[in-house]
Amino acid sequence: MGTFIQLVVDGLSTGSIYAALALAIVLVNQATGLINFAQGGMAVLSAYTAYAFLQLGLPLIVAILVAVVISFLMGAVIERLLVRRFEGGDPDTAVVVTIGLLTLVTGISAVLWGYNNLAFPSLFPLTSVEILGAVVSVRSLATTVTIVAIMVVLQVLFLRTKLGLALRAVADNPGSAAFSGLPVGRLLMVGWGLAAVLGAIAGVLVAPQLTLTPGMLDTALVYALAAVILGGLSSPIGCVVAASAIGVLENLVAVYVPLIGHDLKIAVPFVLIFVILVIRPQGLFGRKVVVRV
Amino acid sequence: MPAMSSVLANKSTRVILIAVVAIALVVAPLILPAFTNQTLVRIGVYAVAVLGLNIVMGYTGQVNLGQIFFVGLGAYVTAYGVNHDWNIILVFVAACVVPGLVGLLVALAAARLGGLAIAMVTIALPIVGVPLAKRLDEFTGGSQGTSARFTDAPDWSGLYNDQWQFYIVLLVTAAAFLLGRSLVRGKYGRAFGVVRENEAVAASMGISPYRTKVLAFTVASIFGGASGFLYLAAVQYTSPETLSFGHSISLVAAMVIGGAGSIAGALIGGAYYVFVPQLTNAIDPNLTTISQGAILLVVLFLLPQGLVSLPRVVRRLFRRRTSRSSLPGNPPQNSPVHQPATDAAREGLEKTERQDRS
Numbered sequence: 001m002g003t004f005i006q007l008v009v010d011g012l013s014t015g016s017i018y019a020a021l022a023l024a025i026v027l028v029n030q031a032t033g034l035i036n037f038a039q040g041g042m043a044v045l046s047a048y049t050a051y052a053f054l055q056l057g058l059p060l061i062v063a064i065l066v067a068v069v070i071s072f073l074m075g076a077v078i079e080r081l082l083v084r085r086f087e088g089g090d091p092d093t094a095v096v097v098t099i100g101l102l103t104l105v106t107g108i109s110a111v112l113w114g115y116n117n118l119a120f121p122s123l124f125p126l127t128s129v130e131i132l133g134a135v136v137s138v139r140s141l142a143t144t145v146t147i148v149a150i151m152v153v154l155q156v157l158f159l160r161t162k163l164g165l166a167l168r169a170v171a172d173n174p175g176s177a178a179f180s181g182l183p184v185g186r187l188l189m190v191g192w193g194l195a196a197v198l199g200a201i202a203g204v205l206v207a208p209q210l211t212l213t214p215g216m217l218d219t220a221l222v223y224a225l226a227a228v229i230l231g232g233l234s235s236p237i238g239c240v241v242a243a244s245a246i247g248v249l250e251n252l253v254a255v256y257v258p259l260i261g262h263d264l265k266i267a268v269p270f271v272l273i274f275v276i277l278v279i280r281p282q283g284l285f286g287r288k289v290v291v292r293v
Numbered sequence: 294m295p296a297m298s299s300v301l302a303n304k305s306t307r308v309i310l311i312a313v314v315a316i317a318l319v320v321a322p323l324i325l326p327a328f329t330n331q332t333l334v335r336i337g338v339y340a341v342a343v344l345g346l347n348i349v350m351g352y353t354g355q356v357n358l359g360q361i362f363f364v365g366l367g368a369y370v371t372a373y374g375v376n377h378d379w380n381i382i383l384v385f386v387a388a389c390v391v392p393g394l395v396g397l398l399v400a401l402a403a404a405r406l407g408g409l410a411i412a413m414v415t416i417a418l419p420i421v422g423v424p425l426a427k428r429l430d431e432f433t434g435g436s437q438g439t440s441a442r443f444t445d446a447p448d449w450s451g452l453y454n455d456q457w458q459f460y461i462v463l464l465v466t467a468a469a470f471l472l473g474r475s476l477v478r479g480k481y482g483r484a485f486g487v488v489r490e491n492e493a494v495a496a497s498m499g500i501s502p503y504r505t506k507v508l509a510f511t512v513a514s515i516f517g518g519a520s521g522f523l524y525l526a527a528v529q530y531t532s533p534e535t536l537s538f539g540h541s542i543s544l545v546a547a548m549v550i551g552g553a554g555s556i557a558g559a560l561i562g563g564a565y566y567v568f569v570p571q572l573t574n575a576i577d578p579n580l581t582t583i584s585q586g587a588i589l590l591v592v593l594f595l596l597p598q599g600l601v602s603l604p605r606v607v608r609r610l611f612r613r614r615t616s617r618s619s620l621p622g623n624p625p626q627n628s629p630v631h632q633p634a635t636d637a638a639r640e641g642l643e644k645t646e647r648q649d650r651s
Contacts, residue, residue: 085594091409092350092356093597095356096593097590099545100586103542103546103585103589106583111583215538218538219420225417228413261428264424264428266421267425274402
């Protein structure tokens with residue numbers, strides 16, 4: 001029982017990292033209608049930025065905050081200079097653009113910091129506490145709580161502020177939003193910036209565990225994409241639920257199903273996807289999209 | 294340009310041109326140094342993989358990020374067959390059929406999803422494939438990889454190994470390109486084009502978008518498997534590293550840079566895949582990834598139809614400069630996956646109706 005609770009809490013913590021990336025992907029998709037395959041790579045670059053400021057002697061929390069601000073600007077600039085040109089065009093082309101972007105940002109990380117693993121300090125103490133007789137690491141708990149808190153803030157931002165209303169308007173109908181006087185271009189930049197911030201937070205939270213390498217979040221990106229498919233592109237809550245479920249399930253399967261084990265646990269969400277695709281092609285929570293010709 | 298195309302249209306000129314290229318390709322390995330031969334062989338290997346990718350992505354418009362998985366699978370099947378003393382023809386057939394069947398299974402599920410979701414599912418193939426290859430060490434040799442020598446030149450030929458390998462790869466690559474060219478210019482190629490442009494139109498014409506996508510994906514997997522066979526013929530060794538995520542992304546980059554929806558583009562893509570890492574590795578290995586990303590983005594901005602469209606773009610620029618006033622402005626074309634580059638495919642679309650009636 002103790003191991004079980006520990007596995008569930010650890011699973012929720014990795015699941016929350018996937019959820020943050022998945023939310024960033026959904027955020028970009030809602031605003032610009034494309035899937036950003038570079039979301040993980042950008043998050044890694046943000047984590048490296050925090051590392052660089054750490055090397056300059058800043059305290060960890062300040063370095064992370066500076067990196068978050070820089071990530072926001074990076075996301076906005078990427079939207080303006082690179083993605084803007086391909087928006088509203090062929091979605092397949094836009095996918096290839098984000099793949100080029102993924103290669104580029106991974107390359108930038110590699111050129112500046114090399115391929116060797118770098119140790120990144122943890123924001124939370126590495127101690128553990130006892131809950132219901134199970135030993136649970138503080139880091140897992142704190143990671144989950146941090147990400148949940150950020151999601152609540154985002155939710156409030158989207159539902160209760162004027163900026164959120166404007167962002168939703170642009171996502172819903174860019175044309176009408178522009179007619180009612182909203183600066184669509186600038187709002188798209190804000191959307192990309194917010195997504196980059198989400199990624200940055202996921203990056204710095206997971207970096208101590210995985211150690212920094214340019215390809216650190218490639219696997220996490222695949223999990224996040226699985227969560228997006230399962231949850232449905234139109235449903236942020238669905239993605240979060242799916243991401244947490246994937247995190248917990250893969251942890252449990254890795255330990256309790258020896259045939260799969262730790263090395264093949266990444267196959268779990270995709271087996272799940274194949275099964276669900278046959279039953280519910282629009283995702284667990286997504287709406288069926290009706291396309292008019 | 295009219296003079297140029299009339300020369301090309303002349304049948305006897307074209308036959309002579311093809312004959313000259315064919316003779317050059319047959320004679321070349323006998324003259325060239327071993328390193329050049331090996332480089333050309335590797336271009337052939339990856340050109341076949343890029344061609345397969347081009348069929349599903351360039352012609353049918355379904356983003357496939359997992360092509361390297363099928364290349365690796367083909368290579369592993371080849372190694373297994375060779376090490377178990379199967380007939381070499383049987384090995385080749387197995388190296389095509391096994392990836393084809395796996396591709397069919399993946400496509401049956403993935404093609405149910407809309408366009409972008411196929412990309413999201415196929416990206417998992419290499420990421421799941423690497424640990425899977427490590428796990429199934431009975432077949433794959435685990436992390437160590439497995440080697441198989443079957444392309445040493447036989448004594449009667451009097452050839453060096455690199456020359457013998459060149460001929461094997463040349464044979465399979467030429468066959469693959471001829472088959473690929475016939476496929477995209479024929480009935481199925483037109484079906485691919487309609488599905489890419491508009492699935493509703495395809496359905497209304499009696500072409501099932503789902504089945505067409507599954508077909509394109511399966512064909513791509515078979516080409517991937519053939520490329521894996523050639524990979525083992527050329528390199529004689531494979532390991533889980535062969536099917537890593539980075540290589541899969543590189544294949545997509547090579548396809549787009551060469552020219553999506555173009556047979557010649559696949560050949561250029563294969564050359565790009567081999568040459569550019571060779572070049573950047575010589576300067577600084579850390580530069581490989583960043584240069585690839587930068588080149589891909591620059592090509593998408595400036596030459597959205599890939600390097601294969603370079604002559605056409607240059608010609609258009611030249612023409613616009615000479616007679617600027619008489620030409621109406623061309624709309625900007627910024628979609629590599631969207632626009633077929635070959636004129637033949639365009640002709641084909643018009644013919645569709647006539648063909649269906651007959």
